[in-house]
Amino acid sequence: MSLLVDVGPLRTSPHYRRLWFGNTVSWVGQGMTALAISLQVYDLTHSTFSVGLVGLCSLVPLVVFGLYGGAVADTVDRRLLGLGSAIGSAVLSLALASAAFAGFHHVWFLYAIVALQAVCAALNSPARSAMIPRLLEPAQLPAANALNSMTMTFGTLVGPMAGGLIVGFWGYQAAYTIDAVAFCASLYAMWRLPSMLPDRVGAKRASVLDGLRFLGTRPNLRMTFFSDFCAMILAHPRALFPAVAAAWYGGDARTTGMLVAAPAVGAFLGGLFSGWQGKVHRHGLAVLIAVSAWGTAVAVFGLTRQLWLGLLFLGLAGAADTVSMVFRNTMLQVAAPDEMRGRLQGVFIVVVSGGPRLGDFLAGSVADLASPTVAATGGGVACVVAVVLLGLKWRGFARYDAREPTP
Structure with a gap:
């Protein structure tokens, strides 16, 4: 028995492999953007309290729309929900990059983007997680969840470090633009998935x-x-x-x-x-x-x-x-x-x-x-x-x- 992570799910399911790779790239990009927004808020306000409000702006939508997003994922085609919310996240990153290039520097705008990003994440995550059991055999799910945990941890570690370097060398515009481009991997993975209608979708309401x-x-x-x-x-x-x-x-x-x-x-x-x-x-x-x-x-x-x-x-x-x-x-x-x-x-x-x-x-x-x-x-x-x-x-x-x- 090997102690190293079981990569069997990546070998046996092309759909899961694309989804995992796209999610890994997106997590790194999101980690970059999260740090860049915190740095930009501090540059604009010189207030740690204002930086702390960034977390609050993301927490409330995640809690509220997390429950709602789960209900939506049990009603509609999960592929389309995942694709639409990923497109929303990519558009928001483009909005950040466009504002930075245009010199539009306002804290309220950054707070609004953070809140909307949290809404997209709250809709995307339940749909994506509910897809995985449809792509793999039950025996492979522990390995898949271990791989997913590595994705999140890798993004948490590498994303902020890369974001700090990129902001330091090339500015906020570069960090936000790279994040928007990184979403292409997730969008491609979602696009290639088959339809993911939940069982008993005929109930019309969840x-x-x-x-x-x-x-x-x-x-x-x-x-x-x-x-x-x-x-x-x-x-x-x-x-x-x-x-x-x-x-x-x-x-x-x-x-x-x-x-x-x-x-x-x-x-x-x-x-x-x-x-x-x-x-x-x-x-x-x-x-x-x-x-x-x-x-x-x-x-x-x-x-x-x-x-x-x-x-x-x-x-x-x-x-x-x-x-x-x-x-x-x-x-x-x-x-x-x-x-x-x-x-x-x-x-x-x-x-x-x-x-x-x-x-x-x-x-x-x-x-x-x-x-x-x-x-x-x-x-x-x-x-x-x-x-x-x-x-x-x-x-x-x-x-x-x-x-x-x-x-």
Whole structure:
């Protein structure tokens, strides 16, 4: 059994291969644009608060339209929805580039573009995720989700670095233009896909509330979200990094950057060495172990006072998060009926987008009231305790077998 990521889905499905490549290129481009917008907002306002509002402008549309986009994906041809939203994202990048070339520099315009980009992403992501089970065999989905996790991590790491270099050498116009061109890969992949009408499309309507009611009666699928909340809300140390970089490690902004990058590096390596995951059938148990490992790593990070140890345990936390994400997403794709996949992926977007931000607020509040050590170590321990209690309450989750998926 190879430890390296299983690239079988790329070999066996040309449609998935094009979709994965296009998504990888687009993620890098979006990472470039995200950094360029933050830099441009700061250049215009010299206010970190104004830069922080960029995140809020994207969060609200992602949460609102994530649920709506999932419902739409369960009603219409998912190929057309994915293609249309990708075209929208490309047009918005062109608008950014055109404004930069024309000298149209206004913060409100950048905020509006960020919000509209989030709307396009909220419509695109559920459609794209719901397509994958139609392109691959169920046994290949863990490998596909590991490959997808590498795409996101690669874009998160490389995109901002490339964006900083490109803005520094050639300006905002170049970064935005490259992002617009990068969308061509995603557009081509979507164009080549066959029609992706959801099952039972004749119902004409897919209600968000129906999706939530369905989730409320399916304990195994519901647990995929609860377990992620344990990690992302109770044990999310990102907000602590600027403070602990100086207080614990005697570092500066570069140290903060290393702390921010460490979980992403660990997540990428977790995806790279994911070949063993295709042999695992007890996906629920794997999620419980992975989330417990995340919480344990964060708790130990809170006790470290040597930088290399802190980076090591943050990297281990990132690797554990990738394992959890792969199996949680696979359960959503396999155990949910096709006509519900879009709506559940919409809920997934809300959890992924909102959970870490709630975690930032909680960690920052606890650190101010007590200390960063209490916030990190206490949060990690709370995560482990919470996920163990959830596992004891819904014991069927640990017995979930991918060969006989039960939602």
